[in-house]
Amino acid sequence: MSGEKILIIDDEASIRANIQRFLRLEGYVVQEAVNGFAGLASVAANPPDLIICDVMMPEMDGFMVLAKLRERTETATIPFIFLTASVEQDDQRFGLAIGANAYLSKPFKLSELLAMVRQKLAS
């Protein structure tokens, strides 16, 4: 359960930093991206085993990132967890519909995130 690569895409620096600290402490290799473009570039350069991505970001939102990933065979199956501040049910449904594997609302408990990450990596 160690050495698996996780990519975090979020425009909020403090959230990115906390998730990275936490996942490293749990033994994962963590990459960060500040927005959708950076995220896609990171995937291309160093494909992760799982992606945690914010929905609402300037420039390119999480839905777009997911859609792009699912278009390509080599990235289509990477487990993808949405992280969002939105409480809109429609957003959650939409995210799952376009291929997200899980959905976590901000604020979230780190233990929840960890359970979700483990489950998605295992399946």
Add this chain to the structure above:
Amino acid sequence: MNTNAPIGQSAALEAHLVQEKTQEALLESDSVFKQLLESSNDAVVTMDEDGFLASWNPGATRMLGWTAEEAVGKRLSELMIPPAMRERHEEGRARVVAGGGPRIMNRQMEMSALRKDGREIPVELSVWPIKLKKRTLFGAFIRDISKRHFAQAALLNSEQRLRHVIDNVSEGILVVQDARIVFANPRTEHLVGRSLEQMRSQPFTESIHPDDRAIVADHYARRMRGEYVEPKYAFRVNSQSGGTRWVELSAVMIEWEGRSATLSFITDITERKRLQDSLTQSLSERETILQNSIVGIAFLNPQGRVHWANRVIMQMFRGKEIHYIGHSLEQYYLSREEYIRVGSAVMAAVGKGQFFETEMQMRRADDSRFWAYLSGRGVNAGDLSQGTVWVVMDITARKQLEENLRLSKEQYQTVVDNVTEGMTVVQDGKFIFANPAFLNLLGYSSEEIIGSDFTPVVYQSDLALIMKNRERRLQGEVFESKYDFRVVHKDGTPIWVQVSAVLVDWHGSPATLSFIANITRRKQAEEDSRVSLEKQRELNLLKSRFVAMTSHEFRTPLATILSSAELLKYYSDKMPATERVELIDSIETAVRRMTQMLDDVLLIGKVEAEKLEFNPKPVLLDTLCHAIRDEALTATAAQQGTRAELELTMTECNRLFVIDEKLMRHIIGNLLSNAIKYSPNGGTVRFDVSCRASDMVFSVTDSGIGLPKEDLPRLFETFYRASNVGNISGTGLGLAIVKHSVTKHGGQITVESELGAGTRFVVTIPRVDAIGS
């Protein structure tokens, strides 16, 4: 009959036509009658059964001196019979009427007639009955026989003068002896168309019409036997050339060359006979026409009394006595005054040769009332002396219809005048009717609007619609006829109206009848509620966006706080001290962010409740600006991805100005953080402050994403965010707070922006220097 026409109208028309036709026939018959009468040298008169004269021709006037006016209505016997003989004459006449004395009928009677000037002249009188349907009139011919008397007298005097007279007398004179003509004067020769020689060679009967030979022979024989023979009788003679003439013969027995013979005088009565026959026929025809007319017809004498009236008149007035000659009509009028009034109007009209007509209520013999139409004219135009001829119609039914129509018109009028809807009729583009409500709506008087063009009343930009609908309607198209448009009041105010228009027939031509309701208030209310609904909807949209945004804006720092707390709680022993401090710092930053947001929300609540406080105090401006710049940098530094740099320049700011520091922080802080936030690709944000003589100018310029032009007008509204913000977070409160804060300072804020190139906000605040600074 045109069944579409109103009943009253067609009945009146029909009656009018009948009247015209009757009058025409009447006048024609009358004309023949008059010509006959006037052309006769003899006196020709007519009388009724009681001997009252009904007509009196010019010949009668010449002979007896009485004019027609004097004679008509009087008894013939009064005028013409010498007083000594009058009683006898009346007895005889009565006998004739009773049918007991046919002797004078169709016979001639020699008598002495009294002229107006008192002279007596010898005349021949012949009377004949004119049998009409209901009664009998009598015609009388009166012939002046002075000349003949003179000739006869002369005969007794001198042979020579006698010869002369005999040769020149206008009557034929002949002597018959032994059934042969032994003497005939030239007049006789002329009458029978034979010379004396020819007559002598033939039996005298040869000259007589075959049908009359027996009568003449009988008379002759009886006379020869000495029996009584009527002194005069008429028969026809045949001239040699084949013509037939009526002659009248009177004969006496004389001695001729020692033996008895008959001396006969013959008079040509062909013309008289013809006249008599025509007259009889003409009178009879006239009577038939008049009696059978469906309108009442009456002749009145110059005194306005009945001279003749037909059956319809009797039925109409329900009185038999009305056709009595000389009967007064006064009782049929509603009052004596009316009788006199109408009488003088008739005199005036007929005297000028005009036609008199009126419609009036009259009284029947049974005292019931009815409406009568009267039309009268002089028998001779302009000559009242010949009496008047009248057409009378019972128009009660028509009057009733008219009255009903009038009542119903009055009711409609009341409705039209009092209805609150405007009503107007437009024909050929002009107003031809407008009710008070319509006039009131537009502020015009009836005089101003009737006859004027309708287009100036229509609001200019609505005219095309009106013209189009009008055209369609006039072409008979049926369509939704209710529509809204604006009219213009006389004072220029546009008024919203709803019109409902229909095509009508107005005096025979198509016109548009419009009902017009003032809907200005309704329109205004509709507009108001539309606008407020729109605003409400927009506000709701903005609010829900705000809720979504604030939820996001709160959840993000909450996520930081929660995760930092968890890390500190469970992993602090695995972290170096610097990291633990970072976590605590991130919690503080997140809390500050949330506090700031709460402050903004509360602040805008105050602004909207107009409870925003304004506490101006002396503040050192350059220090404040530096502090705000630093805060802005610190706040944005927390957000990754912002690479913008901030440049501050200040001119003449190193002094105390009286401003509200808190509001000034809102103004500058928001403008700076926006400039940084909306410059995602970096660039320099310039913050320039310059204190001028009368004001302070703060300008914030970025080279960020810019603002769409269409968003500029609403940029400072609460919750409003430009359409190009994308996922850049924000509550839509900042600029609203800025605007209010500037306003509190009595200043102004302007914005100029180019999409994709950058934005510049300029705040200008009046300069208030602190005392002593």
